[in-house]
Every structure is written in C-alpha cells, then in structure tokens.
Amino acid sequence: xxxxxxxxxxxxxxxxxxYIPPGYExxxxxxxxxxxxxTATNIKSKTTRKNVVSALERIVQHLRLHPRAPEHGMAxxxxxxxxxxGMQDIQLFPVIPPFPITNKLYRCSQRFILAPLFEMLQFMDxxxxxxxxxxxxxIAFLKGKRIDIIRDVKSMVPGxxxxxxxxxxxxxxxxxxxxxxxxxxxxxxxxxxxxxxKDIKGIIIGGPGPTKESWMDGxxxxxxxxxKVLAVKDTSYTGDFGIKELVERSEDVLAEAEVTHEKxxxxxxxxxxxxxxxxxxxxxxxxxALEAKAVEIVLFxxxxxxxxxxVECGLCKFNYKGTVKDPKAFDEKxxxxxxxxxxxxxxxxxxxVTLVEDMTDxxxxxxxxxxxxxxxxxxxxxxxxxxxxxxxxxYEV
Ligand SMILES: [Zn+2]
Numbered sequence: 001x002x003x004x005x006x007x008x009x010x011x012x013x014x015x016x017x018x019y020i021p022p023g024y025e026x027x028x029x030x031x032x033x034x035x036x037x038x039t040a041t042n043i044k045s046k047t048t049r050k051n052v053v054s055a056l057e058r059i060v061q062h063l064r065l066h067p068r069a070p071e072h073g074m075a076x077x078x079x080x081x082x083x084x085x086g087m088q089d090i091q092l093f094p095v096i097p098p099f100p101i102t103n104k105l106y107r108c109s110q111r112f113i114l115a116p117l118f119e120m121l122q123f124m125d126x127x128x129x130x131x132x133x134x135x136x137x138x139i140a141f142l143k144g145k146r147i148d149i150i151r152d153v154k155s156m157v158p159g160x161x162x163x164x165x166x167x168x169x170x171x172x173x174x175x176x177x178x179x180x181x182x183x184x185x186x187x188x189x190x191x192x193x194x195x196x197x198k199d200i201k202g203i204i205i206g207g208p209g210p211t212k213e214s215w216m217d218g219x220x221x222x223x224x225x226x227x228k229v230l231a232v233k234d235t236s237y238t239g240d241f242g243i244k245e246l247v248e249r250s251e252d253v254l255a256e257a258e259v260t261h262e263k264x265x266x267x268x269x270x271x272x273x274x275x276x277x278x279x280x281x282x283x284x285x286x287x288x289a290l291e292a293k294a295v296e297i298v299l300f301x302x303x304x305x306x307x308x309x310x311v312e313c314g315l316c317k318f319n320y321k322g323t324v325k326d327p328k329a330f331d332e333k334x335x336x337x338x339x340x341x342x343x344x345x346x347x348x349x350x351x352x353v354t355l356v357e358d359m360t361d362x363x364x365x366x367x368x369x370x371x372x373x374x375x376x377x378x379x380x381x382x383x384x385x386x387x388x389x390x391x392x393x394x395y396e397v
Contacts (some may be wrong), residue, residue, distance in 0.1 A: 005093060005112045008081050011047030015079035016055040017113040018390045019105035021305075022073040026063050033060050036106065051080040052108055054090050062092055062248070077112045098124060098144055099372070100305050102354045119357060121146075126158045127254065128194045128203035128228070130186075131235060131242035133211045134179065135184040142254075147247065149240055153189050155182040176374035187220025199369070202230040202257045205247035207238055222380075229284050230257050258374075266369055266379030269299060269392055270298050278393035281386045283323060283355075290359070292397045293366040298359055301380065301388035308358040315345035317336070323355055 020029055037056045043049040055078040062076060075095040084088035099120045107113050124144035131138050137153040157178045178184065181354065194200060205212055212232055221229070231253045235245040272279045280289050289295050307327065311334065312319035318341040324330045339345050360370040373380045383390060 001093070001095065002114055002117055006114055007110060008079075009232045010048075010051070010079055010081075010110050011085065012043075012045050012051070013108050013110055014048045014051040015077070015112050016052065016059060017105060017109065018059060018076045018078075019101050019103065019109045019113075019116060020069045020073050020075070021101045021104055022069050022071060024069045024073070024104070025238055026066050030060050031064050032106070033063075036243060040108075047086070050389060051090070052087065054088065055079045055092075055341060058090055058092050061301040062094060068095055072097045072099060075101065079112075099302065102305055103352070123153065125201040125258070126197055126199065127230075127257075128190075128197070128200050129243050129246055130190055130203065131206045131212075131246055131338070132186055133207045133209055133238050134182070136238060137182075138239050138243055139190060141197070144246055147243060149243065150193050152239075153182070153186050155179075159180055180323055183215050183218055183220055185220060186215065187218075190220075191222045191225050191328055194228065195222065200228060201261060202253075203228045203231060204231050204233060204246060204250050204253060206233045206235040206241070206242060208234065208236055208242075212257075251260070257370050259377055262371075262373050263377050263379050263393075265297065265299060266373065266377070266383060269390055270379070270382070273393065278395070278396045279308070279391065280393060281390035283387065283389050286359070286389050286391045287362070289391055289393055289397050290362040290366060294393045294395055294397045295363055295366065295391045296394050297368060297390070297392045298363050298370040299373050299383055299390045300356055300359060300370055301384045302374050303384050304355065304388040306355040308353050309349050310351040311347040312350045313339035313342060313345050313347050315339065316342040318342065318347075319350070322350075 018029070018033070033056050037053055040049060040052045040056065043052060059076050059078050066074070075097060076092065077095070078087050078090065078092040095117060097117060097120055101116065103116070105113065105116075121144060127142040129140040129142055134155055134157045136150060136155045139151045139153070141148045141150060155178075157175060159380050173372070194203060202204070205216065216232060217231075231250065232252075233246060233249050235242045235249065271280055278294070280286055286295070286298060289300070306311055307324045308321065309323045309324050309330070310319060316339060318339055332348055334349070337346070339347055356370070356372065363370045373383050375381050375384055
C-alpha cells in the first residue's frame with residue numbers, strides 16, 4: 001500500500017494527507033478540514049483548487065464513518081490521481097497504522113506524506129516463510145503485512161508416470177535421487193536466506209501433502225535455522241499463492257510468537273532485576289546507560305506515546321532537548337515563557353521526533369536494539385507500571 005501511494009503524484013499541490021492521532025474527536029478534525037476547504041478557494045490554479053476542494057470533501061465524508069479515531073489513530077490519503085490532464089479521478093486511501101500515530105498532520109502537496117508510516121515499518125518483526133511440494137519451493141519474508149518473495153527453487157522431479165521402455169524400479173530410483181537433490185537444494189537456499197536476517201522472529205513451513213514433513217525429517221536445515229521454526233502448516237498451493245495462504249493460516253502462530261517473544265524478553269529483564277544483574281529502568285536511567293554504550297536491549301512500552309523535542313531561542317540560540325509527555329501543555333508553556341537565558345525572546349521547537357525513534361537511533365548507534373513491548377501480557381503491563389522504559393545492560397553503569 002505504501003509503495004503504491006509513494007508513486008502517486010499530483011499535477012499541482014493537490015494530494016491531501018491527513019494524520020489523526022488516537023483519542024482525537026473526528027468531528028473536530030472534520031470541522032478543521034471544512035475550514036481548509038474555505039482557505040483552498042484562494043488557490044490560484046483553477047484545477048488544483050477544484051481537486052483540493054473535492055479531496056477534502058471526500059475525506060470529510062469518509063470521516064463520518066468514524067466518530068472516534070481508532071486505537072492507533074488513522075491516516076487518510078486523498079486526491080486526484082488521474083494520469084490524464086484535465087480529468088478528475090479522486091481516490092481515497094485510508095490507512096490504519098500498526099503503531100499509534102504521534103503527530104497530527106494536514107498537508108496538501110504534490111505527493112502524499114508517508115514518512116511517518118514508513119518509519120513504523122522498521123519496528124515490525126520479520127518472519128521467514130517456506131512452502132514446498134515435489135514441484136518446487138518458494139522462500140519469502142513477512143514484515144508486518146508485507147510479503148517479499150525472495151527465492152524460488154525449481155524441482156526436477158518428474159511426475160509419477162514413467163516414459164515407455166524404462167523399468168519401473170529404475171525409474172523410481174532415479175525419481176528418488178532427484179527428489180533428494182531437490183530437498184538438499186531447498187535446504188541450502190533456506191539456510192542461506194534465513195541465516196542472513198539477524199533478528200528473524202520465526203519461520204513457518206507450509207505446503208500441500210507430505211513433502212514438507214519428509215523434508216523437515218531429512219535434516220536439511222542447519223540447527224540454528226531449525227530452532228526458529230514455529231510451525232508446519234498444510235496449504236493447498238505452493239508458489240506465491242501458497243505463501244499468501246500460509247500467512248492467512250498462521251495468524252494464530254504469529255500472534256502467539258509475538259506474545260512469547262515479549263514474555264521472554266520481560267522474563268530476562270525481571271530475572272536479572274531480581275538477582276542483581278545489570279539492568280536499569282526509567283527514561284533518564286536508560287538514556288544514561290545508552291550514552292555509556294552499555295545497553296544490549298531497550299524494552300519500550302507501546303503505550304508510551306512521548307516525543308523528543310529540541311527547542312531553541314531565536315535570539316541567543318540557547319537550546320535544550322527534552323521529552324514531552326503532554327504536547328498541548330508543552331506548547332502552551334513555550335508560548336507563554338521567555339528564554340531562560342536572555343529573557344528577550346520565546347523558545348521555538350526546532351526538532352521533534354517520537355521518543356521511540358530517538359531511543360532506537362541511540363541504541364542502534366551503540367550496537368544495541370530496541371524492542372517494543374505491548375501491554376497484552378501481564379509482563380508488558382509490569383513494564384508500563386515501571387515507567388514504560390527499561391534496559392538489559394551488558395555491564396553495570
Ligand atoms: Zn535567548
């Protein structure tokens with residue numbers, strides 16, 4: 001979906017992007033968009049004006065279906081995507097994001113604003129997929145809802161019917177030999193593809209009939225890759241269709257894997273906390289440990305929707321970074337107080353990112369990782385109650 005939206009462009013600044021964070025009253029957003037419709041009448045180009053007004057109209061109509069923003073908020077992309085000049089083809093694309101939207105946004109531009117959604121994708125887990133039968137094998141990755149087909153392995157195994165003149169026994173032997181060779185090649189390909197991804201969360205194997213089971217029994221997977229196999233499932237198809245089918249049939253396994261992974265990380269943290277091994281929690285403490293390059297894994301509660309901002313004085317350039325938990329109160333504070341240094345100008349925001357991005361960058365720059373922990377498990381709730389941010393450390397700081 002994002003790749004499709006990325007390629008769309010308008011003739012004028014007429015593609016409308018709207019991001020609505022969770023908790024917003026949709027009727028308020030609709031009213032704001034209606035006001036924008038009024039402002040849009042000032043647009044010089046007649047066609048651009050017409051397209052923007054129509055797009056806003058469509059969005060307002062769409063928002064009527066949602067009295068309240070969904071759990072993670074929503075993004076709406078709308079505009080004239082007709083390839084032909086002078087033609088109007090207004091299309092609307094609603095996106096319910098996998099993680100909460102943090103900043104409200106309204107923009108008319110030649111392209112849709114997609115960066116906030118692309119950033120979310122980097123936090124999605126990667127799973128390996130493999131479907132096979134005697135006809136061939138297909139290897140793919142699943143990231144969020146996106147499937148990337150990585151490799152096809154063709155089989156040379158003939159069907160059950162032999163050509164005339166060959167003895168049945170000899171044909172069967174040749175057939176088994178080719179099957180074994182095919183199994184081996186699938187194993188080599190799977191080991192290569194799956195071992196290359198550092199934090200692959202799990203692998204699911206599928207296919208019609210018993211081929212997948214006999215392949216699994218044959219020890220063609222390396223031990224490291226084999227331990228990642230979460231499930232073996234029956235599918236009706238192989239190839240790209242088989243991969244899609246495998247994903248549909250694995251929803252239970254994927255949800256379970258996510259919960260298990262989060263629980264496992266939290267057990268590790270809590271066990272270390274209980275036995276006095278290096279851990280820490282709280283935003284300031286974790287930040288200090290990150291700066292000391294001591295963090296192996298940051299555990300970050302998905303419920304924390306905080307931002308990291310840099311503010312600066314326009315006059316004396318005094319600046320500082322801070323974490324904002326309540327954007328509205330912070331904006332009011334900025335608007336009402338002078339620079340603490342020169343007391344002659346207001347401070348203004350010069351940079352704003354989500355705290356989770358900020359900490360991910362810090363962790364990755366020092367060889368660590370960040371894991372988002374939901375509150376779907378009691379361990380996840382515990383993390384939230386500890387302040388929402390914790391870290392497993394390599395050594396005490
Ligand atoms: Zn100042």
